[in-house]
Amino acid sequence: MSRGDLMKESLENKLNNIHELEFTLFCIESLAEVLHKDGASVYQGLSSGKNFLQNYIIPEYEALHTQGKEYILQELLSVMKEWGVKL
Numbered sequence: 482m483s484r485g486d487l488m489k490e491s492l493e494n495k496l497n498n499i500h501e502l503e504f505t506l507f508c509i510e511s512l513a514e515v516l517h518k519d520g521a522s523v524y525q526g527l528s529s530g531k532n533f534l535q536n537y538i539i540p541e542y543e544a545l546h547t548q549g550k551e552y553i554l555q556e557l558l559s560v561m562k563e564w565g566v567k568l
Contacts, residue, residue, distance in 0.1 A: 500542075500546070501539055501542050504538075504542055504545070504546050505534060505538055505539060505542075508538050508553065508557060509523050509524050509527065510523075511550060511553070511554055512527075512554065512557060512558075512568070515554055515558075516568055518568060522568070523568055526566065526567070526568040527566065527568070530566065531564050531565070531566060533560075533561060533564065533566050537560055537564070538557070
């Protein structure tokens, strides 16, 4: 692999990380809104215990980010219930 290819791959990885971060923030704020909680407490709840952020939201980014807000929220709430994640 050439140096240019490595640089392009590195840039693509950084952009993917940025998109995943933006999506994660969207999920946190959307859940906070629908649950009538503040974003900080939702973040704490999602990142503790089963670490729903690292173990579900980020790994499922590719499938979830293409969906509408209502679908995403319903999916997150459903899986949170299955996993026993309480906010």
